[in-house]
């Protein structure tokens with residue numbers, strides 16, 4: 361049943377679409393009121409549609425601080441974005457590409473959480489840096505290393521099995537001492 365409905369819907373879609381857009385224009389063209397006109401190339405925008413079928417439209421280069429990165433029929437180019445003061449320019453604004461900006465050294469932005477401003481890079485204890493901070497990713501610290509090898513532990517650092525043995529020995533000694541004391545007290549009372 362569902363499959364039939366799906367097929368019907370697909371058929372309807374194909375038929376309707378074919379009927380509603382019998383465009384005689386090519387992929388690099390657009391339909392003006394009367395003709396198929398060539399789209400304006402990247403870096404330019406449209407001034408006037410073509411006056412003969414399949415011919416060139418009248419296009420002019422983008423104005424300063426404006427760009428257009430694809431074939432188009434727009435009446436104007438897009439304004440290039442500005443770098444914020446906590447960002448630096450990675451690539452310039454050109455007629456075909458927007459200006460690219462990134463967070464300045466020592467700061468980063470890895471998500472939508474920081475569209476307003478760059479975040480300061482985290483710092484790791486020394487020798488614990490797995491990956492340095494860059495404009496798009498925070499510093500990555502080796503947290504496992506800093507958990508086990510506590511700095512400043514110079515005296516008696518026991519690990520694993522040795523710790524268990526020491527604890528058991530201590531417990532035995534304490535129990536023995538308690539028994540000895542009790543035994544002495546009982547002995548004296550006799």
Ligand SMILES: *[C@@H]1O[C@H](CO)[C@@H](O)[C@H](O)[C@H]1NC(C)=O
Nearest residue numbers: 462491492493494495496497
């Ligand atoms: C930051 O580092 C990551 C991982 O090394 C990398 O994929 C990314 O392209 C870098 N970003 C920049 C802006 O260099």
